Amino acid sequence: MEKTLTIENKTGLHARPASMFVQTANKFKAKIKLTAKGKTVDAKSILMIMSLGLQQGTDVTISAEGEDAQASLDALTELVKSKFGED
Template identity: 40%
Template sequence: MVEKSFKITQEAGLHARPATALVNAVNSFTCDVNLEANGRTVNLKSIMGVMSLGISKGTVIKITANGSDEKEALEAVERAIATENLGE
């Protein structure tokens, strides 16, 4: 299992467009990928799950991946966060 935390720095938080980018970044991987924020954990492959968290600016999120392609999945998340200027 691999994990990494990010602080959301975008003013609008993790709204629909960047949330979709994150989901799309991991959908092709076979491993389990989860997003944890505000004491709740959701499947990062589920746009409804991600949106249900209501992640705002300043929130620290933790991404965990577990499976055969976990490292590649986490790298894809990192690229999506950088591309969308979501956080650090």
């Protein structure tokens, strides 16, 4: 399963939203990957996510597989769409 979204918050995926993303991903058993700019990384690793340098307007694809894949995709999609509580 996968979902493609656009990073909308002005400051991109800096440390705080990246941390929120990883914390949310780690609540699930599913194997979750984040793909952007031609690279795919483990969505449960803050260092890997930060290495992508995601800025506002960047398209990202979240993919998940495993028993709670749909729930993890729903939660991470909601987090990205909420702009990580920023504006």
